[in-house]
Amino acid sequence: MAKTSNSDAFVEFERVQKSYDGENLVVKDLNLIMPKGEFLTMLGPSGSGKTTCLMMLAGFETATHGDIRLDGTSINNIPPHKRGIGMVFQNYALFPHMTVAENLAFPLEVRKMGKSEREAKVKRALDMVQMGAFGGRRPAQLSGGQQQRIALARALVFEAELVLMDEPLGALDKQLREHMQFEIKRIADNLGITVVYVTHDQTEALTMSDRVAVFDDGRIQQLAPPDQLYEEPENSFVAQFIGENNTLEGVIKGINNGVAVVELDDGELIDCKPINVSKAGERTRVSIRPERVEYNKSRLQEGAHTLKAEVLEFIYMGDIFRTRLRVAGNDEFIIKTRNAPDQERLQPGQQIEIGWMPEDCRALDAT
C-alpha cells in the first residue's frame, strides 16, 4: 500500500485513543491520513469505533489521547461550530420547524451572510440535488429520499471542504439507496470535496469509496481501495467481513518462496499464498473467494489445486449458480459459477472435484 506523504494530508488522525469510562478503549491507537478530495469510507460492525472516530472529527467527542489535524492544524480544541465541517446525519436531522429553504439558509445565516447571497446559494444547492421546487416545504412533507437530498444539500451549502456522513442511506429502501449512492458520489466528485463516510454496508463502501477503512475492535484492520480490500484481505476479519468468503482451517507445514503449505484439518495438503502467517506449526485460516473456485475441469487453469467435494445444495440464481458443498469437513463451502452453456447443473449428493489457483488461496491468521 502506497503511503500518502504527510504534505498533502488533509485529515490526519495521529495515535488517537478514545475511552468513555476510563477502563475500555473504544478507539485504540488510530492513525489515518487522508488527502484532499478523497472519498473515504469507515466500514465496520456496530461498536467497532467507526462512528466514534467520525464524532471526534466532527468535534462532538473529544479524543482521550492523540491528535486530530485538519489541513495541518490540530482541531482538538476547536469547538464543532468553528470547524467548518459539513455533516449528514443518520436520520438527516432536518429542523422540523423550518422549511427546506430555511434549513439550507441556516448555516449561511449563522455565518452572517447577506440575504441575496444566501438565497442564491440555497437555490444553487437545491438545484444541485434536484430539489429546486421544494424550498417552501416542511421536512415532514418530504419523502425519505427527498429528505436525504436536502440533508446533503444542507451539509454542502456553506461550501465545507470536508463532509462527514454518518450512515446517511440507512433509512432508505434498497433501490433508492443504490440510486443515492451514485448521486452522492457524483456530487462529491463534481465539487471535489473530501468525504468521510461511515457505514456498515459493505456494498455501499465498495461502490462509493476511493479507499475503505475496515474497523473492528477499535482499530483499522485494513485501509485500502475497494478492489484491494476484496481481493487481498490482510487478515481473516477483513476477508470475512468483505464479500462472501470460504474458510478452511489448518496448520502451516512450511513456507517456501512465497508459498505456504497448509495441512487442512482432514489431513489434505494444499498450497496457499501466506499473508499474515510467519512460521510452520502456526494455525491458519485459509480464505478462498467463491467465484475463484471451479468444478468444470475444462475451465481449471494449469497449476490449480483440486479437492474432492460433495454437493449439498444447488441454487439457480439466473446469472449465476450458487452451490453449497462439503469440502474438507466444512459444510458451508460456497461456490459461485457463471451460468454458461457448458456449465453443468449439479445435483445434491453428487461427488465432484473442485479446484482453484494457489494464489487465490490466502493463508490468514486463525483468530
Place this chain on the structure above:
Amino acid sequence: MSDTTNSGPMLAADGTPLKRSLARALRRQKIRALALIAPLLIFVLVTFIAPIADMLFRSVENQIVSETLPETVEALADWDSDSGEIPPDKVFEALYIDLVIAEAEKKHTRLGTRLNYEKTGVSSLFRKSGRRVGRFDTDEYTDALTEQNPDLGAPATWAAMMEDSSVRSSLPLTTRTWDRWAAYLISDGENPAEEKLEDVLFAALYFDLRDGASPSDPRLSSLDVSNIEPVDLPASFADADKDWLDPSVWKTIQVYSPNYTSGYFLNAVDMQKGPDGAEARPENQQIYIMLFQRTLFMSLVITVSCIALGYPVAWLLANLPARTANMLMILVLLPFWTSLLVRTSAWKVMLQQQGVINDTLVWLGLVADDSRLVMINNQFGTIVAMTHILLPFMILPLYSVMQTIPETYLRAAKSLGATNWTAFWRVYFPQSVPGIGAGSILVFILSIGYYITPEIVGGTTGTFISNRIAYHISSSLNWGLAAALGSILLAVVLLLYWCYDRIVGIDNVKLGG
C-alpha cells in the same frame, strides 16, 4: 359499469340500495362506538357539564322573589318607584298574605338574605316582620266573618267550598291563598280539612268581597263586609319595622322581582342596578375587577416563573442518563406525595420574618435584624408557593416533549456553524415550544382557579378571585354572586384559550410524543 350508472342507484348484493346499506352499517358502528364511550360520557355529563350548567343557571336565577312573594310582585308591578311614595294599601295586603305563608314555609328569611345582597337591612326587615306578621290585627276579619256565618269557622267548610268551581272563579285571591296554604299543609303532612284556619284566609276573603266579589254560594252570599273596619296594614308593617315606609325597600323588591336577573353579574363586575340602568358601585365597594386583574396578572407571573424554573429541569431530565433522570423525576414528583397544606405551610416557615430564610440572611449579615424582609402574606409569598406547587405541571409536559427532540438536532446545528446559544435558541427551543404551551396552559388555568395557597399565604395583596368565590359559597352564602364570578372566570379562561389558539395554534400544544 355503464349499465349501473344508467339504471339508477347502485344496489348491494341483497338488492337494497348501496347507499342505504352503507348508512346502516355505519350507523351500527356509530352506535357501538357510542356505547363504548357511554360510561365516560355519562360521567362527564353528571360531574362536569351538569355542575357548570347549574352554575350558569344560578348566576342569573332569581325565582325566589316571585315564588315567595307572588301576590306582592304582581301588585307592585304598577307602582311607580320614582314617585317617592310608598306603594298603595293593596301592595301591603298582598305582602301580608305572602309573608304569612312564607313565614309558615320558613322562606321569608331566605328571601331576606337574598334581598340583603342588594339592600342592606332587608334581612332583619323580613325576619322581624315574619315574627310579627302572625300577630297583626287581621283576626278582626276572622271574627267578623265567622260571626256572620259560623260555618266558616270550620276547616271542612273551607275545604268543601274551595272544591266548587263557581266559588273559585268568583273569589280569585281567596282561592290562590287557600291553594298555597293547603299545599303547604299537605307538604307538611297535614290535612287542610282538619287544620286550624289562619287569619290570612279570612283576610283574603275579606279583600275579595270588599273588591266587589259576589259569590252565589249560599255560604258566602249572605256575607256583608261593608261594616267591617279595615285593618291598617301599612301601619302594622311599619310598626313591625319602620323600613317598610322606605320606598327604596319596595323599589328593591320591584327591581328584583323578575325570575331572572343580571344583578349578580353586575355585582361581579363592580356594578349595580341604578335608576338609569347599570351603574358603577361606590368606589369603596369596588373589588372584583381588581381581583380579576390581579388573578390574571399573578397567574401570568406564576406561569412565567414556572417556565423559567421548569425549563432547565425538564432539559436535564430529558438529557441525563436514564438512571439519574429517574432519580430526578422522583424528586420532581415528590411534592405530589405531600399534602398541599403541608407544602404551603412549609413555605410559611421558610418565608416568614422569623423564618429560616430571614434568619439565614440576618446571620450572614445581609439583612439587619430590625428590617427583616417581608416575604409572606403578600404577592411575593403567593407567587413563590404557587410556583413551587405548580412546577411539576410545567416540567412534565416540557419533559415529555423534550424527550422527543433528538440530540442530533443540536449537533446538526453546531456542525452547520451555530454556537451553543444559537443552536439552542434557533433549533431546540422552537421545538420545545409545544411543551411550553401545554405546560403554560396547565399552570395558568390551574393557578387562575387556585384557592388554598393564596388563602394561606396571600395576605391581603396576594388573594385571588377564587378566594372571594369560596367566601361567597361557604360564608356569605351568596351562591348567585359566586356563580356569576365563576362564570366570568370560566369565560375568561375560554377567551384566553381562544386567543392562544389564534396566536400559537392549539395543535402547537403537546403533552408528549
Place this chain on the structure above:
Amino acid sequence: MKLHKTLLASTALTVAAATGAHAAGHGMADSMTLVSWGGAYQASQQNAYVAPYLEMNDGVSAAWDESSAEAVAKLRAMNEAGNVTWDLVDVVAADAIRLCDEGLAMEIDHDEVLAAAPDGTSASDDFGDLIVSDCFIPQIVYSTTFGYRTDLVPEGVAPPSKICDVFDLETYPGKRALEKRPINNMEWALLCDGVAKEDVYDVLETPEGQEKALAKLDTIKDSVIWWSAGADTPQLLADGEIFIGSTYNGRLFSVIEEQGQPVGMMWDAQVFDLDGWIVPAGLPDDRKARVMDFLKFATDTQRLADQAKYISYGPARGSSASLVGQHADLGIDMAPHMPTDPKNAANTFLYNYEFWADYRDDIDAKFQAWLAK
C-alpha cells in the same frame, strides 16, 4: 346441619343489629354523624360526653366530620340534594340563627328535649338568654380576645391591657394579627376612635361610621397580618412573628398553659360568642330519636362542666359554673381562665347577631375593598 343453624342464628343477629337494635334502643339508629371543628375543641367534646355516652350505649357508634366552618353551606347543599347525612352539627350562634331562619335546622323545645339542672331549674332557665334561636342548644361561651408576646413588650412599658393598645403602634411596636373579616375589628376600631360602647352599632350602621372604623384600622393596616384560621394567631405568636393578635381564648390557653410559650392574655373588650348544637331538619325518626337521646345526656349540667376540664371555654349552663374544676392533665384551676370569670369579663362585648346578619354583606364588601387597597 350444624353449620346451617349457626348461619341462621348469625343472620338473625345481624338483621336485629341492622334494623336499629330495637331491643336495646327503642327505635333509635345505632350510629351518629357528629359535625364539629376538629382540634382541641372536638377532643374536649369527645372526652366529656361522646366517649362516656358510647360507653353507656353498647353497639352505638359516632363518626366525626370536621366541617363546622362550612356547616351552613354544606347543610344547604345537602338539603337541596335531599340527602342530609349529618345528625348533629356544632355551629356558632350566628350560623345557628341562619340555619334556623332557613328551615335547615330543627326547632327544639328546650325544656322537653334537654335535662333540667340538678336543683330542678328548667333547661330554658338554666341556659337563659344564651338560647339565641329556637334551634340552638348552647354548649359553651367562648370569646375572641388578644394574646401578646410577653418578651416583646418594650422595656419600661406596662404590658398591654386595653383594647386601644392594639392600635398604639408607638408604645407597642410590632405586628398584629387580626381576623380577615370586619366582624369584631370594626367594633374595636370604633371603640378606640372614641365611640362609646353603647353607640358602637348605631355608628356602624351609617356609611360614615363604617368609613370611620376603616380609617382607624388604616392606622395599623401596614402592621397587620390577617388570619382566617383559628390556629394562625397561636402559631404566629409562638413563632414570634407578631407582638399581639386576636384569636379564640381557648387557643391562647393552650399556647400559654399547655405549650408554655411566653404569651399573656389581654381580655379587654373581648367579644363573647356562643357555640352549640343544632339538629338538621328532616331527620328520619330513628336517627332523630338517637340524637335527642344523646343531646339530653351531652348537655346536662355535669357534662358541660366536664368539658371545661379539657378546654377553657365557659359552660353555657348557669348550673355548670360551680362544678368547673381543674384541667384534666395540668391540674390547674380552670375558672380563672374562663372568659366569663369576673376578672376577665370586666369589659366585654356580645356578638350582635342581628346587626351582622343585616350589615355583613355590605360592610364585608367595603372591608374587602379596603383590605385590597
